[in-house]
Amino acid sequence: MTERKIRIMVAKPGLDGHDRGARVLARCFRDAGFEVIYTGCHQTPEQIAVSAIQEDVDLVGLSCLSGAHRYLFPRVVELLKEKEAEDICVIGGGIIPEQDFEMLYHSGIKAIFTPGAHLDDIVDWVRQNVEPK
Amino acid sequence: MYFSKGVLDQSKQLRKKWEDNIRKIANKTPDQKARWSTVSDLEIKRLYTPEEIKNTNFESDIGYPGEFPFLRGNQPTGYRGKYWTFRMFAGMGSAADTNKRWHMLINSGQTGLSTAFDYPTLMGYDTDDPKARGECGKCGVAIDTLEDFLQLMDGIPMDQVTTSMTINPPASVLWAMYCAVAELRGIPLAKIGGTIQNDMLKEFIAQKTFMCPPEPSVKLIGDTVEFGTRHVPMWNTISISGYHIREAGATAVQELAFTLRDGMEYVESVIAQKGLDVDDFAPRLSFFFNSHIDFFEEICKLRAARRIWAKVMRDRYQAKNPRSMWMRFHTQTAGCSLTAQQPYNNVVRTALEALAAVLGGTQSLHTNSLDEVLCLPSDHAVEIALRTQQIIAEETGAANTMDPLAGSYFVESLTNEIEEKAWEYIHKIDEMGGMIDAIEKGFPQMEIADAAYQFQRQIDAGEKIMVGMNKYVTDDEQKIPLLDIDDAVEQDQIKRLNAVRRKRNHRAVTKSLKDLKMCCKKGDNVMPFCIEAVKNYASVQEICDVYRDVYGEYRDPGLY
Amino acid sequence: MEQTKKIREGNIRIVSRLIRNLEDSEPEARTAIKNIFPYTGKAHIIGITGSAGAGKSTLVDGLISAFRKKNKTVGVLAIDPTSPFSGGALLGDRIRMQKHTEDPGVFVRSLATRGAMGGLSKAVGDAIHVLDAMGKDIILVETVGTGQQEVDIIYNSHTVIVVLVPGMGDEIQAIKAGIMEIADIFVVNKADHPGASQLLMELKNMINMAQIPEDGWPLPVMTVESAFEPIKFGEKIDSLAQNILKHYEYLVHSDQLKSRLHRKTMVEIKDALRTCILDQILSDLEANGELDRLAYKLISKESDPYTLAEEISSRYLKKRPGKPYQKKG
The missing domain is CATH 3.40.50.300 (P-loop containing nucleotide triphosphate hydrolases)
Structure with missing residues (x-):
């Protein structure tokens, strides 16, 4: 038996095309030894949930800079729950004002990373909080 | 030659002495780091001397303002005739909300308008499309039909103020709305002025707001250029943009090279497809650059941009009209240089970046607000940003004389270096068969991705510093008031849209969309049909669906 | 066989997890393959x-x-x-x-x-x-x-x-x-x-x-x-x-379908043998530290790779040493 690999999906829900952060993070996860599925810009929450299940990922990292996170992030969590995949951990990043944190945590988002977050801190968070299934 | 042999010989001698001296000192007090470089990682020397610019030719490389190669500015008078346009990018919530912000800005001394649209509008969707859920009004104003546009322009003197619209795939649609409002108000199209961004190539490269594949996208742009040339002569029909390329992580050289090569692609396409002479339309091409935090690199980049473009227009396209050789550009300070931590520091960053843009000779400027890394800017933050420009113009004396840094060994040398490196990229893309082919190969996308990743790694390693973020970090957070766009805006906007759909003339809508489709299939100019459709209250998405239907839809190839 | 049934019904979660387990060489994944x-x-x-x-x-x-x-x-x-x-x-x-x-x-x-x-x-x-x-x-x-x-x-x-x-x-x-x-x-x-x-x-x-x-x-x-x-x-x-x-x-x-199938199954059985025999032996030797000791024997020139491999194979496969290579002597 080989070591269990952490699988992560990095996704950009909504219409926003600012993918610098998502792409940098995808590379960083690869360099940290994770298997990363990057699904590109302009994904609907439905597409993200289905892809996450087909790819059997441990973690979905959502990135949104348009301000639509209050709808999009909780919707992904909700859809995973509907598809009996609530064990998949969902985190978010982008331009997220602090006043929205509580609402997002409450909806099931496990962590939020905003501009200035260090890549290493994000990787550490994953190592500490994500147990490959 | 820029210097006499005597000066160069003298400099060489003195330099040797200075270098010996340095070696002695460096043993005792070594440099803080081994390598000093710009934010784009261009290595910078300790000292620049006449030798660094010894091959520069005064007349052909530097010259005078208003004269080829326009390094020192397009206008012979500089800012004395007219300051740059204070143009703050604004848009949020509903058309009425944005109209209110515009009036506030005009009352504060702003001299040009600039529109930010929300994502559904930018991507050619109506607010009630499932893909648009949650996005309405969040990062700009929501426009679905002419009704919204009329409200947006309420009380704005369209024959006196120029309006810039940051809109790309649906540029023809939003511009058609602007033209339609002018016509409804009895203002001739020849009297209105402004800019549509309308630069699709940089969307494929960096910003990722796309609709149709590259080739038909460039065709649609050609339509607007042709229509503007014939009917709206004061309108800038493309704003060839490096801003987003830079924000996506490009270096200064990449920003410059990719933007100018995009510009060449448009020029070539319009000449080939529309049969226009280069001097017919080139004077209305405008550019849009980023002003990042590395002060001298940015100034040199902007100076180099003017010189490259002048050479390109004269030598590559045989333009005769000096106005065709002018690189006219708007500048925005760098959003990606701001930090969420200690946000008040952003005022300082923006001020320095704005000063660099002015010293680089910008014609128009947007200064970011201190809270823009956190949310849409609040009224108060916007006012500080606008005042920053006014302070630079009226207090600092930066506008007193033209191109004040010219002749500096360092500035001229760095300008040359940036230009050379940009040409290398331009030639490489030429070899690939042009920008569309390069984009298809993923070349500019990957170059930018590599640069972005490298920069992030340098930040994480502390090799590059962002104050408050990876150095001089404090625990006590500065709280600033944030602007929130109410989620209720979406429901209100959908109600408005439905009301318009109920009361408009359905037959006229259907007919004008059918006519537009026929026109697209035939390859005719879409603009007259687009204006007709918006006048009948066809929505942004209804028109864009015609484009998608005929030209196909482009999806993110997801290069990383 | 609940899992097999679910796979045949096309249950995405079960299928994607099984593929994951196969990639990670989880033992229960092998059982699943036997069943399907x-x-x-x-x-x-x-x-x-x-x-x-x-x-x-x-x-x-x-x-x-x-x-x-x-x-x-x-x-x-x-x-x-x-x-x-x-x-x-x-x-x-x-x-x-x-x-x-x-x-x-x-x-x-x-x-x-x-x-x-x-x-x-x-x-x-x-x-x-x-x-x-x-x-x-x-x-x-x-x-x-x-x-x-x-x-x-x-x-x-x-x-x-x-x-x-x-x-x-x-x-x-x-x-x-x-x-x-x-x-x-x-x-x-x-x-x-x-x-x-x-x-x-x-x-x-x-x-x-x-x-x-x-x-x-x-x-x-x-x-x-x-x-x-x-x-x-x-x-x-x-x-x-x-x-x-x-x-x-x-x-x-x-009739080429048959020959292609034969080609495929030959590879498959070889792979399976390797997994069940060779991988087993290797992980065993690794776990008890013997592999390391064998490596040292080579460094010190105490032995050569083939002699060592023959010893191991005879021990695990219950054959007399050297038998497969009789010509050698």
């Missing part, structure tokens, strides 16, 4: 290979649409390389297949090579069984696309499509790498680009030289132009799909 094996063998497996940038994923995306139009369910396994430095991987093929995400008749899974050579991943053979058992009519396997020696795909598929593009200078390379011998269908992608006609000519010359017998498979060369022209692209892909199905019919009629 009787239900495999129905799918038509299609390998798609060609160098990076040849447009394989876009072609796969087109083929999914084409087969869905024919009411066939489709499974996709897309393989990307594992970074030799970090052991991580960036899997980006499914990006181009997004429009099928919400179609329940399509299942797409990305696999990392995890050190496997030959353009595939070690788990790919078993993953194919899983998709087969879940009832997918068509299974598309997209190789890594390094352009080097990606010939393993023939052991895993019925029909191999080799994708080439003009102007990448890889034509001659590909012939050398033996990738040409594995093709059942050639696709010249981006055929509107300069250099396409020359590439087509080279290919046709090569096929002519191959002297295919009259009742043999004619080795079609197809062209596909820009994916940005949806209607024309769709038509070209439809006829590619048609040719793929024709190839399968040919395999059935010419």
Whole structure:
């Protein structure tokens, strides 16, 4: 038996095309030894949930800079729950004002990373909080 | 030659002495780091001397303002005739909300308008499309039909103020709305002025707001250029943009090279497809650059941009009209240089970046607000940003004389270096068969991705510093008031849209969309049909669906 | 057999977890394969290979649409390389297949090579069984696309499509790498680009030289132009799909299906033996530290690799030392 690999999906829900952060993070996860599925810009929450299940990922990292996170992030969590995949951990990043944190945590988002977050801190968070299934 | 042999010989001698001296000192007090470089990682020397610019030719490389190669500015008078346009990018919530912000800005001394649209509008969707859920009004104003546009322009003197619209795939649609409002108000199209961004190539490269594949996208742009040339002569029909390329992580050289090569692609396409002479339309091409935090690199980049473009227009396209050789550009300070931590520091960053843009000779400027890394800017933050420009113009004396840094060994040398490196990229893309082919190969996308990743790694390693973020970090957070766009805006906007759909003339809508489709299939100019459709209250998405239907839809190839 | 039942019903969570377990060599995954094996063998497996940038994923995306139009369910396994430095991987093929995400008749899974050579991943053979058992009519396997020696795909598929593009200078390379011998269908992608006609000519010359017998498979060369022209692209892909199905019919009629199956199962049983015997022995030796001690014996020249291996094999396989190599003495 080989070591269990952490699988992560990095996704950009909504219409926003600012993918610098998502792409940098995808590379960083690869360099940290994770298997990363990057699904590109302009994904609907439905597409993200289905892809996450087909790819059997441990973690979905959502990135949104348009301000639509209050709808999009909780919707992904909700859809995973509907598809009996609530064990998949969902985190978010982008331009997220602090006043929205509580609402997002409450909806099931496990962590939020905003501009200035260090890549290493994000990787550490994953190592500490994500147990490959 | 820029210097006499005597000066160069003298400099060489003195330099040797200075270098010996340095070696002695460096043993005792070594440099803080081994390598000093710009934010784009261009290595910078300790000292620049006449030798660094010894091959520069005064007349052909530097010259005078208003004269080829326009390094020192397009206008012979500089800012004395007219300051740059204070143009703050604004848009949020509903058309009425944005109209209110515009009036506030005009009352504060702003001299040009600039529109930010929300994502559904930018991507050619109506607010009630499932893909648009949650996005309405969040990062700009929501426009679905002419009704919204009329409200947006309420009380704005369209024959006196120029309006810039940051809109790309649906540029023809939003511009058609602007033209339609002018016509409804009895203002001739020849009297209105402004800019549509309308630069699709940089969307494929960096910003990722796309609709149709590259080739038909460039065709649609050609339509607007042709229509503007014939009917709206004061309108800038493309704003060839490096801003987003830079924000996506490009270096200064990449920003410059990719933007100018995009510009060449448009020029070539319009000449080939529309049969226009280069001097017919080139004077209305405008550019849009980023002003990042590395002060001298940015100034040199902007100076180099003017010189490259002048050479390109004269030598590559045989333009005769000096106005065709002018690189006219708007500048925005760098959003990606701001930090969420200690946000008040952003005022300082923006001020320095704005000063660099002015010293680089910008014609128009947007200064970011201190809270823009956190949310849409609040009224108060916007006012500080606008005042920053006014302070630079009226207090600092930066506008007193033209191109004040010219002749500096360092500035001229760095300008040359940036230009050379940009040409290398331009030639490489030429070899690939042009920008569309390069984009298809993923070349500019990957170059930018590599640069972005490298920069992030340098930040994480502390090799590059962002104050408050990876150095001089404090625990006590500065709280600033944030602007929130109410989620209720979406429901209100959908109600408005439905009301318009109920009361408009359905037959006229259907007919004008059918006519537009026929026109697209035939390859005719879409603009007259687009204006007709918006006048009948066809929505942004209804028109864009015609484009998608005929030209196909482009999806993110997801290069990383 | 609750799990087998769920796989056959197409339960996505169970299927995707099982593939994960196969990749990670979890012991229970082997049991699952034992259970589903009787239900495999129905799918038509299609390998798609060609160098990076040849447009394989876009072609796969087109083929999914084409087969869905024919009411066939489709499974996709897309393989990307594992970074030799970090052991991580960036899997980006499914990006181009997004429009099928919400179609329940399509299942797409990305696999990392995890050190496997030959353009595939070690788990790919078993993953194919899983998709087969879940009832997918068509299974598309997209190789890594390094352009080097990606010939393993023939052991895993019925029909191999080799994708080439003009102007990448890889034509001659590909012939050398033996990738040409594995093709059942050639696709010249981006055929509107300069250099396409020359590439087509080279290919046709090569096929002519191959002297295919009259009742043999004619080795079609197809062209596909820009994916940005949806209607024309769709038509070209439809006829590619048609040719793929024709190839399968040919395999059935010419009895070649059997020989291909034999070729595939030979590899499979060898792989399984290796897993059950060699891997077992190795992990055993590693766990008790003997492997290390053996290495030292070589460094100190106390022994040589073959003598040591014979000792080990006799111990584990209960044979007298040296017997398999009697000639040696």
